[in-house]
Amino acid sequence: MSRAQMEIFGLVIIVILVALGLLFAVAVLTKKPTQQVQQMTTSVQGANFLNTLMGTTARDCHGLTVRGLIQDCALADVNWNSASVCADGKSTCERANATISFLLEKTFGEVLKKDYRFFMSGSGAAERISLERGGCPNERESAVRPELVRPGFYINVTLYLCDKTNR
Amino acid sequence: MTRKGFDIQFNWIFVMIAGALILGFFFTIAQKQRALSTEHLQRTLAVEVEEIFVDALVSKGTSQSLPLPEALEFDCEKGCVCDLKIASAKEPFGDKAIFAPQRVSGQDALVWTLDWKQPYRVMNFLFVTNPSIKYYFVYQSQQGKLLVDQLVKGLPPPIKKSGKVVTQIDFGIVPKENLSVLTAEAYDQVKFVFVLFDPNVLGSLVPASFFRESQVSAINIEQDKLEFYEGKGSSLVMPNPPESYAGLPMLYAAMFAQNNVMYECGMRTAIRKLSYLSQLYLERAATLQDAVLQGDVPRTWCEYGNKANPQVSNPTIIDLLSQQHDLAKKLMSQPQLSVSELKKLDDLQARLDEKNRNDIVLKSCPEVF
Amino acid sequence: MKKRSAKGQIQMFETVGVLVIFFFLLMIGAVFYFRAQNTSLQREGLQASNQRAFQTTLKALYLPELDCSFLKMQKENCIDLVKLQKFQEFLEENQNNTQVMQDYFTELGFASITVSELYPQERHPVLYDNPPDEFTDKIVKKSPVLLYDPLRDEYGFGIIEVDVYV
Numbered sequence: 196m197s198r199a200q201m202e203i204f205g206l207v208i209i210v211i212l213v214a215l216g217l218l219f220a221v222a223v224l225t226k227k228p229t230q231q232v233q234q235m236t237t238s239v240q241g242a243n244f245l246n247t248l249m250g251t252t253a254r255d256c257h258g259l260t261v262r263g264l265i266q267d268c269a270l271a272d273v274n275w276n277s278a279s280v281c282a283d284g285k286s287t288c289e290r291a292n293a294t295i296s297f298l299l300e301k302t303f304g305e306v307l308k309k310d311y312r313f314f315m316s317g318s319g320a321a322e323r324i325s326l327e328r329g330g331c332p333n334e335r336e337s338a339v340r341p342e343l344v345r346p347g348f349y350i351n352v353t354l355y356l357c358d359k360t361n362r
Numbered sequence: 363m364t365r366k367g368f369d370i371q372f373n374w375i376f377v378m379i380a381g382a383l384i385l386g387f388f389f390t391i392a393q394k395q396r397a398l399s400t401e402h403l404q405r406t407l408a409v410e411v412e413e414i415f416v417d418a419l420v421s422k423g424t425s426q427s428l429p430l431p432e433a434l435e436f437d438c439e440k441g442c443v444c445d446l447k448i449a450s451a452k453e454p455f456g457d458k459a460i461f462a463p464q465r466v467s468g469q470d471a472l473v474w475t476l477d478w479k480q481p482y483r484v485m486n487f488l489f490v491t492n493p494s495i496k497y498y499f500v501y502q503s504q505q506g507k508l509l510v511d512q513l514v515k516g517l518p519p520p521i522k523k524s525g526k527v528v529t530q531i532d533f534g535i536v537p538k539e540n541l542s543v544l545t546a547e548a549y550d551q552v553k554f555v556f557v558l559f560d561p562n563v564l565g566s567l568v569p570a571s572f573f574r575e576s577q578v579s580a581i582n583i584e585q586d587k588l589e590f591y592e593g594k595g596s597s598l599v600m601p602n603p604p605e606s607y608a609g610l611p612m613l614y615a616a617m618f619a620q621n622n623v624m625y626e627c628g629m630r631t632a633i634r635k636l637s638y639l640s641q642l643y644l645e646r647a648a649t650l651q652d653a654v655l656q657g658d659v660p661r662t663w664c665e666y667g668n669k670a671n672p673q674v675s676n677p678t679i680i681d682l683l684s685q686q687h688d689l690a691k692k693l694m695s696q697p698q699l700s701v702s703e704l705k706k707l708d709d710l711q712a713r714l715d716e717k718n719r720n721d722i723v724l725k726s727c728p729e730v731f
Numbered sequence: 732m733k734k735r736s737a738k739g740q741i742q743m744f745e746t747v748g749v750l751v752i753f754f755f756l757l758m759i760g761a762v763f764y765f766r767a768q769n770t771s772l773q774r775e776g777l778q779a780s781n782q783r784a785f786q787t788t789l790k791a792l793y794l795p796e797l798d799c800s801f802l803k804m805q806k807e808n809c810i811d812l813v814k815l816q817k818f819q820e821f822l823e824e825n826q827n828n829t830q831v832m833q834d835y836f837t838e839l840g841f842a843s844i845t846v847s848e849l850y851p852q853e854r855h856p857v858l859y860d861n862p863p864d865e866f867t868d869k870i871v872k873k874s875p876v877l878l879y880d881p882l883r884d885e886y887g888f889g890i891i892e893v894d895v896y897v
Contacts, residue, residue: 204749208756215760222767240874247808247875252885254851260886294850298888301849306890307873372743380750387757391764398768402775409779416786420793454837481803483795634834635795638821642796645817646881653882715803723802728881731800 241338241354244302249342249352253294256281262342264291265352269318269344278320292324299326303356310357317350331357403432403449415458418475418488425474425518427529433467434490436460436620442627459628461618462490463551469493470529474518478611478632480686480707481715482643482731485635487611487628489618493532494550496576497617499557500567502538506557509583510535513555513617516610538567546571554580554591554598555617561589561600570596581616583607586701590622605629606701608708629699636707637690644669644683647730651680654727664727679717679730686710776897777868784870784895787842791859791893792876794838796821799879809877810889815846819858836861841896848878850888866896 249262256264259281268288271278278286285293295313303309310329315321335357341349414428435447436455444460446453459478474489499510520530536544538559546552552572556564559582572578578593588605591598602622607613612629619625651666653659667678677685689710693703723729791797792808796818799809825831844859871894878887 200746200749204753207753211756211760215764218764219767222771243808244875247877247888250809250877250886251850251888258885298850302875302888302890306847306849376746376750383754384757387761391761394765398772402772409782413782413786416789420789479803482800483798483803483805485795634830638831638834639795642814642817642821645820646811646813649813649817650881658882719802728884729801731803 238336238338238356240307241336241356242340245338245340245352245354248295248298249340251294251298253281253290255283256285256287256290259287261291261294264288264294265315265321265324265342265350266344268324269315269321269348269350271320273319273323275320275323288320288324292326295324296326300328304328308359310359312355313353315350315352317348318344321350329357329359331355333357400449412453414473415455415460415488418473418486425472425521427521427523428471428473428490430467430469430471430492433465434462434471435465436462436490436624437464438620438624438627440623442623442630444624444627458488459485459615459631460488460490461615461624461628462488462620463495463553463618464620465550466490466492467494468550470521472518472521472529472531474531476611476614480636480640480711481718482639484639485632487615487632489614491531491618493530495532496547496549496552497531497533498544498552498554499533499535500538500541500554500559501535501557503558506559507537509557510555512610513613516614541567542569544569544572546575549576552576552578553617554578556580556582558584564589564591565597565599568593568598573597579620583613583616586705588613588616588622588625590616590619590625592621603698606699606704608704612704626699630694633690633693633699637687637694640683640687640690643731644680644687647680647683650728650730659728661725661727663725665721666727666730677713679714679722682710682714682717683730686714780868780870780895780897783840784842784872784893787839787844787895788872788874788891788893790838791844791891792874797858799877806877806879808875809879809886810846810891812848812878812880812887813882815856815858815878819856822859832861835859841866843892843894843896845892845894846876846878846889847892848887848889851885852887862896868897870895870897 249260249265251261253259253261253264259267264287267279268275268286268291271286271288275286275288278288280286281290299311299313303311310327310331312325312327312329312331312335314325335355337356338354340352342352343349414426418424418426432449436444437447438444444455446455446460469492471490471492474491475486476489478484478487499513501507501510514533514535517531517533520527522528532549546569552575554568556567559567561582561584564580564582568578568580573593573596578598580591580598582589582591584604586606588607589600590602590605591600593599605616605622605625607616615628616625619628647666648669650659650664651668654662654664654666665678667673667680669680669684672681672684686707689703689707693699693707696703718730792810793805797810797814799806799811822831822835839859839861841861841863842859843857843862845855845857848854871892873890873892876889876891878889879885880887
């Protein structure tokens with residue numbers, strides 16, 4: 196084969212390889228990252244959970260919702276002594292703790308199969324309610340919700356969610 | 363021929379075949395890529411438009427803008443086969459009450475959702491338009507002006523982004539005496555909403571210049587019926603018999619619908635939904651009544667009625683819901699929606715609302731809706 | 732003469748060989764490219780299905796047949812338990828009513844909707860079940876939802892699960 200033919204053939208091969216390489220590069224570069232979408236879904240899930248949790252009516256506590264329990268608990272002392280008492284003799288703080296723990300375990304532990312960390316800040320009594328499964332020490336998504344206790348007094352309700360770790 | 367001659371010819375044959383194969387290959391790739399891109403665009407558009415419509419449906423009473431990279435075409439045929447077309451992609455919208463012109467293109471569309479309540483929420487009406495369509499409200503009497511004011515007051519405001527208007531319902535209010543001197547502007551479509559006009563005079567009311575500039579259509583709102591007109595030559599003609607209406611949402615539906623077929627299809631969808639919901643609320647009220655009788659609801663004075671024993675003189679809420687259900691079913695079976703039955707529907711919804719408030723809620727009983 | 736003929740033949744074979752390798756490389760490139768396109772299309776299809784599943788969940792949550800209505804105002808993210816039960820019965824009774832099933836099919840599509848109550852009691856009624864005869868995948872969306880009991884005037888906690896078939 197003549198030298199000229201070889202050279203031309205070589206050029207053609209290079210052109211084809213470069214074109215293919217460019218095509219793949221364009222295809223890869225124009226792909227939207229899926230990680231962000233997944234993170235947003237998890238945050239929305241957390242926010243949805245908190246919203247629904249707050250509106251749930253607690254058992255045996257004068258028809259109070261979880262929000263009502265937290266509002267009452269937030270005004271109590273750190274030992275929960277001055278919290279109001281439910282029909283079954285438990286304080287609103289104890290009832291809130293039990294209900295939130297149950298719902299977190301049912302929702303994320305059993306149904307959605309995610310690790311979580313739930314806690315509140317802004318009130319010593321409310322801060323004692325801290326629940327977790329796995330703890331989410333690393334990569335996590337969060338949902339935060341301010342709850343009005345009384346004018347000018349808010350507590351922040353936070354939920355971290357992350358993928359289940361192997362235990 | 364010499365050997366060299368054959369050699370040269372064979373070379374050329376090779377070149378031609380190889381060249382044709384290479385060209386053919388790349389041509390096929392380009393065609394396939396084009397087809398894939400078109401499919402991708404259509405699918406994306408269809409999903410995005412569906413998303414907008416679902417968002418609009420759950421938003422209730424709001425308006426939002428919809429960018430239009432491609433024109434939207436709405437088509438409703440007799441038999442209520444309704445499709446939304448984007449490029450060559452087609453999406454049916456039979457499950458939604460959408461009222462829109464035949465084509466919306468150019469500037470961002472405005473998608474407005476309005477609850478249809480009887481008096482509980484039955485479904486949302488979806489209205490689609492854009493600033494390339496002009497609406498003229500025309501009145502000739504004080505009563506007409508009042509209705510025009512009511513209609514205009516209910517329209518959503520322009521939608522702004524960063525202080526700039528991106529889309530709006532472009533309308534004007536015109537008394538009859540000013541109609542002849544109205545100047546036609548460069549709109550794609552012009553819709554006249556005549557209020558309480560004699561249909562016999564409508565044909566030639568609109569200046570001829572409008573028919574040259576734009577696609578013209580109109581509706582005439584009479585006391586208890588609606589007439590749909592389309593532009594033919596330089597006058598308005600009414601190709602179909604009048605329709606009925608009851609309440610403002612239906613008037614807006616007529617205003618935004620491209621023709622009477624789309625209007626009637628939307629109304630039938632709404633009334634069919636009403637027949638299901640009235641049945642549901644009836645059963646719910648019956649359950650509440652049973653709970654009262656069994657002592658599950660600690661308010662023994664709550665009275666919802668008795669399905670098996672309707673009261674004529676002082677109907678209970680169950681009786682009214684039952685009447686509503688029967689009326690909706692009757693309307694569905696009619697070839698054309700009857701004026702008198704629609705008026706009864708309107709009357710029933712007011713009585714239901716009053717019953718729920720005064721006989722149920724005010725007595726601290728669990729409300730029906 | 733023989734030598735020249737052999738030389739010509741070798742040259743011919745060389746040229747053919749070059750072309751064969753050339754087209755072979757082209758074909759490999761094309762196969763890779765179309766595979767990548769296919770994967771991309773499948774991913775897009777999955778995204779569209781995810782979107783549809785999300786929309787179906789939204790529609791289910793905002794159905795007037797299920798929503799919590801108080802003096803004609805709707806409470807967000809809430810399902811009325813009595814309406815849920817009655818709507819379930821309505822769909823069961825109208826299994827053979829083409830118009831009813833068509834109406835709800837155009838609204839909800841090939842999907843299954845289950846509303847599970849987790850608190851205060853556990854129940855898992857299936858509201859809508861319409862899977863296609865054949866499907867390649869199922870997208871599951873779960874969302875917490877309030878469950879209103881009008882008899883007790885209390886809100887329970889539930890999870891609405893929407894399975895969309897693709």
